[in-house]
Amino acid sequence: MRDHYDVIVIGGSAAGLSAALILGRSRRSVLVVDSGEPRNARAAGAHNYLGHEGIAPAELSRIGRDEVAAYGVEVTAGRVVAASATSGDGIDPIGFAVTLDSGAVVSARRVVVASGAVDVLPEVPGLAEQWGRGVVHCPFCHGWEIRDQRIGVLVTTPNGAHHAMMFRALSDRVTAFVTDTALMDDTELAGLAARGIAVVTGPVAAVLSEGDRLTGVRLGSGSFVELDALATASRPEARVDFLSRLGLAATDQLMGDHRYATALTVDASGQTAVRGVYAAGNVAAPMATVIASAAAGTQTGAAVHGDLVQADLAAALTGVGAGVA
Numbered sequence: 001m002r003d004h005y006d007v008i009v010i011g012g013s014a015a016g017l018s019a020a021l022i023l024g025r026s027r028r029s030v031l032v033v034d035s036g037e038p039r040n041a042r043a044a045g046a047h048n049y050l051g052h053e054g055i056a057p058a059e060l061s062r063i064g065r066d067e068v069a070a071y072g073v074e075v076t077a078g079r080v081v082a083a084s085a086t087s088g089d090g091i092d093p094i095g096f097a098v099t100l101d102s103g104a105v106v107s108a109r110r111v112v113v114a115s116g117a118v119d120v121l122p123e124v125p126g127l128a129e130q131w132g133r134g135v136v137h138c139p140f141c142h143g144w145e146i147r148d149q150r151i152g153v154l155v156t157t158p159n160g161a162h163h164a165m166m167f168r169a170l171s172d173r174v175t176a177f178v179t180d181t182a183l184m185d186d187t188e189l190a191g192l193a194a195r196g197i198a199v200v201t202g203p204v205a206a207v208l209s210e211g212d213r214l215t216g217v218r219l220g221s222g223s224f225v226e227l228d229a230l231a232t233a234s235r236p237e238a239r240v241d242f243l244s245r246l247g248l249a250a251t252d253q254l255m256g257d258h259r260y261a262t263a264l265t266v267d268a269s270g271q272t273a274v275r276g277v278y279a280a281g282n283v284a285a286p287m288a289t290v291i292a293s294a295a296a297g298t299q300t301g302a303a304v305h306g307d308l309v310q311a312d313l314a315a316a317l318t319g320v321g322a323g324v325a
């Protein structure tokens with residue numbers, strides 16, 4: 001690891017490695033710092049990634065790391081704990097210092113934040129243990145694998161009726177567990193009935209498993225409902241604690257009054273409110289799939305390269321950048 005790079009990418013999964021790939025191919029010096037916890041780590045396969053349909057998440061990352069290494073990108077295992085602005089490197093007036101959990105401090109002209117999100121789950125005993133396996137959130141990611149099965153939909157947000165309908169398209173054995181009747185109006189309940197979705201109201205006390213296999217849910221009343229899979233909404237929260245010294249924080253993403261996620265705000269190029277700090281993937285777009293996150297990483301990497309090209313030109317015109325390659 002050197003002391004200084006053109007770009008430090010924080011997070012080495014779909015978005016971060018895609019940004020690193022286009023930057024490496026543009027002959028930028030790039031360091032990717034990755035703590036190895038992609039959001040979909042618990043899933044057996046990543047679906048809807050054309051060319052790699054169903055690939056294990058860890059395998060996609062391994063391929064990506066090999067691909068970026070071929071263009072001189074360095075990938076290091078570690079966690080970024082802080083990032084702050086510097087006065088640049090004498091050629092470029094914009095610069096950043098990034099501190100890793102090892103204590104190492106590395107500087108760069110630009111930063112790409114691709115640290116993803118953490119899913120906050122409904123607090124039901126036994127649910128977290130099955131996350132990404134028997135408990136799923138996304139009909140596009142897991143729906144095909146549980147088609148025609150007994151699917152429960154745990155409704156904890158105002159979007160629950162739509163969520164149940166999405167899974168009804170995959171199986172005719174769907175039960176909606178409506179934990180709070182305020183979450184669903186009569187029209188939505190009539191819609192569920194019209195589509196043959198059973199409705200159980202009241203609290204769900206626990207998600208039950210035998211070994212690795214989800215077997216069903218125990219209701220607040222004590223009765224047991226047998227299931228093959230349980231769907232529920234998570235709340236993805238952007239991983240951005242390490243950006244506080246830069247004054248960057250995630251903001252609430254709202255659907256009506258409902259806070260469904262938090263995310264960094266970026267413009268179309270991936271630029272955050274701090275000049276020179278970019279973001280791509282779930283950290284800025286919590287609903288983005290793997291391929292959409294990879295695409296955002298590519299676009300953002302291209303924008304960062306364009307930004308550096310302009311900075312190199314400005315330096316050359318003022319004479320300070322005579323040595324810029």
Ligand SMILES: Cc1cc2nc3c(=O)[nH]c(=O)nc-3n(C[C@H](O)[C@H](O)[C@H](O)COP(=O)(O)OP(=O)(O)OC[C@H]3O[C@@H](n4cnc5c(N)ncnc54)[C@H](O)[C@@H]3O)c2cc1C
Nearest residue numbers: 011013014015035036037039040047080116281282289290
């Ligand atoms: C259970 C589950 C299953 C899913 N299945 C699918 C699917 O089948 N198909 C699909 O398209 N989408 C799926 N998704 C969505 C998918 O996970 C995201 O679209 C994708 O992971 C976003 O990529 P990303 O690069 O933005 O973030 P991530 O993949 O989450 O990667 C972020 C990386 O940054 C690292 N990081 C975080 N903080 C730091 C730090 N401070 N320092 C250094 N590194 C850091 C993390 O360790 C991680 O490696 C699924 C999501 C879940 C929860």
